[in-house]
Amino acid sequence: MKLFSLKPVTNSYDMVEWDILSFSEKIQPMLPPNQDACMFLLDIHMNNDSLLEYWPQSYELSFLPGYLKDNYDISIMDGFIALRMNAYEALKDLLAPLGEFIETKADGEPIVIFNLRTFGQEDEVKCEREYLDGYPLDYIKIAFINDDVKNKPVFKSKFTGGSRLFCTDKFKSAVEDNGLTGVYIDEDLDNIFSN
Incomplete structure (x- = not known):
């Protein structure tokens, strides 16, 4: 089994314009009284929170013109995966157990x-963290326990704050077999940059 990092295509646009500040104002009344909506959205991937239960009814987004020019099927957007309907139909059975x-x-x-609300278990022996003057920074090498992730076609890592996405060859095959575009599937798990 091979593992990959999921990234947006280089120089591509996010699928939609999603103003997180105005969105946070819309969901603030639905959150618990002591919860700040901006902090909720900043920490959503690491805390593994649901967004579905707070999504405003009839809330709509706008396509970014650059995205429409490329006409991709998928967009990796800061820890979320945006899907046009052909991509959703092709991937929904694979993704359904992994998130909302x-x-x-x-x-x-x-x-x-x-x-995505599924973490992969990191192999701490093989992971490597960068330090500056003795203070821990980001992980520069990431690895996962195969037995944990083998049945998780897509997953995220607590070591990367939950916003970087990873996948198995099962997800890669589903994307390729359905001719889906807009995602770069990279064998280099440690490189945060796209192709």
Whole structure:
């Protein structure tokens, strides 16, 4: 089994314009009284929180013009996976046990935002962290326990704050077999940059 890092295509645009500040104002009344919406959204991937339960009814987004020019099927957006309907139909059975689907629209077109809520277990012996003057920084080498992730086609890592996405060859095959575009599947788990 091979593992990969999921990234947006180099120089590509996010699928939609999603103003997190205005979105946080919309969901603030639905959150618990002591919860700040901006902090909730900043920490959502690491805390593994649900977004579906707070998604405002009839909330719609807008496609970014640059995205429409490329006409991709998938967009990796800061820890979320945005799917046009052909990608959703092709990947929904694979993704369903791993997180939640948020059905919405962009400029009237149905799309789905996938909030991944599945962590992979890191192999701490093989992971390597960078330090500066004795203070821990980011992980520069990441590895996972194969037995833990073998049945998780897509997963995230606590060591990377939950916002970097990883996948197995099963997900890679599903993307390729369905001719889906907009995602770069990289064998280099440690490189944070796209192709």
